[in-house]
Amino acid sequence: MNQIKSLSEDLRNKISAGEVVERPSSVVKELLENSLDAAATEIIVIIEKGGHQLIQVRDNGHGISTDGLSKAFKRYTTSKISTLADLFNIHTLGFRGEALASIASVSEINVSSSVDSVSGYQMSISNGVTSDIKAAPPIGGTEITVRNLFYNTPARRKFLKSINSEFRQIVKMVRRFGLDFPNVSFILEHNNKKVLNLFPESLEDRIVSINDPTFRDQLLKVDLIKDDYKISGFVGTLNLIRKRPGQQYIFVNHRYVQNRLLNSAVYSAYESLVKRGEYPFSLLNLTIPADQLDVNVHPMKIEVKFIDEWRIYNVVKSAVRDSLSSILSTIPSFQYDKSFYDSNKTFVPNQDQEPIDFNIFPDSSTKKDIQLPKDSIIHFNARSKESTIKDVNSLWQVHNKYIISQINSGLVIIDQHVAHERVLYEEALKAFDNTPLSAQTLLFAEELEFSPDEYNIIIELLPYLEKLGFRMKEKGEYKIILEAIPSNMGWGNENTVIRDIIDNYISNKENSSTFIEGLAASFACHAAVKAGDSLSEEEMNLLVNNLFTTEHPYYCPHGRPIIVQLSLEELDLRFERI
Numbered sequence: 001m002n003q004i005k006s007l008s009e010d011l012r013n014k015i016s017a018g019e020v021v022e023r024p025s026s027v028v029k030e031l032l033e034n035s036l037d038a039a040a041t042e043i044i045v046i047i048e049k050g051g052h053q054l055i056q057v058r059d060n061g062h063g064i065s066t067d068g069l070s071k072a073f074k075r076y077t078t079s080k081i082s083t084l085a086d087l088f089n090i091h092t093l094g095f096r097g098e099a100l101a102s103i104a105s106v107s108e109i110n111v112s113s114s115v116d117s118v119s120g121y122q123m124s125i126s127n128g129v130t131s132d133i134k135a136a137p138p139i140g141g142t143e144i145t146v147r148n149l150f151y152n153t154p155a156r157r158k159f160l161k162s163i164n165s166e167f168r169q170i171v172k173m174v175r176r177f178g179l180d181f182p183n184v185s186f187i188l189e190h191n192n193k194k195v196l197n198l199f200p201e202s203l204e205d206r207i208v209s210i211n212d213p214t215f216r217d218q219l220l221k222v223d224l225i226k227d228d229y230k231i232s233g234f235v236g237t238l239n240l241i242r243k244r245p246g247q248q249y250i251f252v253n254h255r256y257v258q259n260r261l262l263n264s265a266v267y268s269a270y271e272s273l274v275k276r277g278e279y280p281f282s283l284l285n286l287t288i289p290a291d292q293l294d295v296n297v298h299p300m301k302i303e304v305k306f307i308d309e310w311r312i313y314n315v316v317k318s319a320v321r322d323s324l325s326s327i328l329s330t331i332p333s334f335q336y337d338k339s340f341y342d343s344n345k346t347f348v349p350n351q352d353q354e355p356i357d358f359n360i361f362p363d364s365s366t367k368k369d370i371q372l373p374k375d376s377i378i379h380f381n382a383r384s385k386e387s388t389i390k391d392v393n394s395l396w397q398v399h400n401k402y403i404i405s406q407i408n409s410g411l412v413i414i415d416q417h418v419a420h421e422r423v424l425y426e427e428a429l430k431a432f433d434n435t436p437l438s439a440q441t442l443l444f445a446e447e448l449e450f451s452p453d454e455y456n457i458i459i460e461l462l463p464y465l466e467k468l469g470f471r472m473k474e475k476g477e478y479k480i481i482l483e484a485i486p487s488n489m490g491w492g493n494e495n496t497v498i499r500d501i502i503d504n505y506i507s508n509k510e511n512s513s514t515f516i517e518g519l520a521a522s523f524a525c526h527a528a529v530k531a532g533d534s535l536s537e538e539e540m541n542l543l544v545n546n547l548f549t550t551e552h553p554y555y556c557p558h559g560r561p562i563i564v565q566l567s568l569e570e571l572d573l574r575f576e577r578i
């Protein structure tokens with residue numbers, strides 16, 4: 001542990017100065033950085049009233065000595081650098097010796113600290129006046145309490161947002177550090193309620209703890225060493241794509257940074273898998289030599305400059321691409337010719353009031369004649385360069401399970417169940433938003449009996465079930481009469497589908513967005529054509545065509561691949577032609 005010293009005039013002038021205390025979450029950030037720089041492994045953050053009233057951070061780090069305490073809250077005093085050369089070789093999160101002074105100038109502070117188990121110290125700062133340092137029991141680390149933030153700067157106090165909004169920012173900050181340091185335990189309390197309780201764990205477990213269990217099977221490991229650059233972490237499968245940003249983390253030497261070039265390296269590794277406005281999950285830890293990086297660019301240190309930006313761009317891109325290779329190799333880079341289908345109304349699902357019928361169940365008595373455009377067109381492009389137009393009418397079903405088709409670069413194998421599942425999943429999501437799916441009236445209405453609590457749920461879910469194409473009436477005594485089922489669902493499955501939807505509702509009640517997705521997924525899974533169902537050529541065509549109008553034709557809602565590609569090259573290789 002270095003001594004806290006005052007920086008030289010020259011060095012002070014070279015430090016990127018500026019205000020670091022904008023709002024409560026910035027205080028939390030500075031205090032957490034200090035705790036982590038002090039090698040803490042247990043950190044407790046206590047907040048009252050969104051931080052307006054109280055912010056307290058307690059750690060089990062190496063502590064501050066009495067001599068250090070007398071200096072730590074003065075400007076430009078730090079134990080982390082002392083010479084100009086140090087400024088280009090930074091291994092700590094802090095280095096400017098500014099944060100505590102800034103915080104102390106706009107709040108009331110109490111600090112307790114101990115560097116051994118024998119004795120501790122305590123000190124306070126209020127109205128700019130620093131108290132004497134008093135002896136106190138040792139606390140095995142440091143505890144800094146910040147009260148009445150901006151009490152002496154009413155203009156800034158006025159700009160504070162609501163308690164909830166400030167607290168949300170704090171949660172975001174603590175989560176970010178939680179992801180950066182999975183081996184450290186973090187507790188976050190707000191108004192005496194525990195909001196986060198993270199135990200030391202692996203990065204993968206930490207990502208799951210901070211998000212939700214659905215992340216568990218959707219994380220692909222990133223691990224690459226390229227000369228003196230090391231990159232590790234996880235990227236999400238297509239199931240972790242969100243419509244807004246906020247789940248992309250890049251830590252460079254443990255510092256959270258925002259850098260457009262690195263973000264674009266990640267996005268470009270996903271190639272055509274993500275569209276504009278779609279954001280996959282990513283968490284990357286970059287370890288690079290300290291002299292390859294300038295962190296002294298911005299007072300908040302959230303921006304950094306890389307000595308060789310393009311090198312880092314390429315390393316990030318290839319590391320992410322390696323991890324995604326399992327997904328990318330299953331994706332043949334189809335370019336679906338949408339304009340063709342738009343001009344052919346039969347194949348534009350969910351765009352007109354009349355829902356299209358895509359019943360592909362061979363044995364369903366409600367099956368209608370399916371009209372197919374004769375020359376269904378799919379453009380295949382070998383990753384980027386568009387090449388040939390192919391006819392997809394040549395489809396074969398093998399083992400009543402897979403659909404096989406020739407493509408320009410080889411052949412593709414489609415899993416019929418997951419393909420249909422993807423189609424139904426997206427149809428169901430759209431149905432919840434607007435156009436309901438079409439219904440088929442049952443020849444004989446069916447009576448279903450439920451337990452009282454299941455029955456209550458069914459009543460709550462009625463509006464959703466109707467959107468999917470279920471039509472039911474209450475009969476009383478916990479019974480309902482089922483009159484119609486979705487036309488894209490085979491008969492005989494309705495009982496299972498409805499009960500599965502109830503279970504899904506019970507387990508996801510808390511989270512409404514997951515609930516909607518879960519509902520669509522369980523409907524899709526049970527309603528989809530199964531392995532073992534034989535399909536006619538027309539039905540296969542319809543399925544493949546519908547598949548390519550979905551947003552994500554390559555992965556089923558549970559993350560399993562839908563399409564596997566076998567390239568000509570691979571075949572040639574196996575037949576020892578090349």
Ligand SMILES: Nc1ncnc2c1ncn2[C@@H]1O[C@H](COP(=O)(O)OP(=O)(O)OP(=O)(O)O)[C@@H](O)[C@H]1O
Nearest residue numbers: 034038063072078079094095096097098099100142
């Ligand atoms: N929780 C802590 N445990 C041990 N030492 C601490 C702790 N918090 C602060 N210090 C000591 O106080 C000094 C001043 O902290 P301060 O945050 O003001 O500056 P810094 O971390 O050096 O640089 P920056 O302004 O970039 O954060 C630190 O250099 C460190 O020695």
Ligand SMILES: [Mg+2]
Nearest residue numbers: 033034094099
């Ligand atoms: Mg600091």
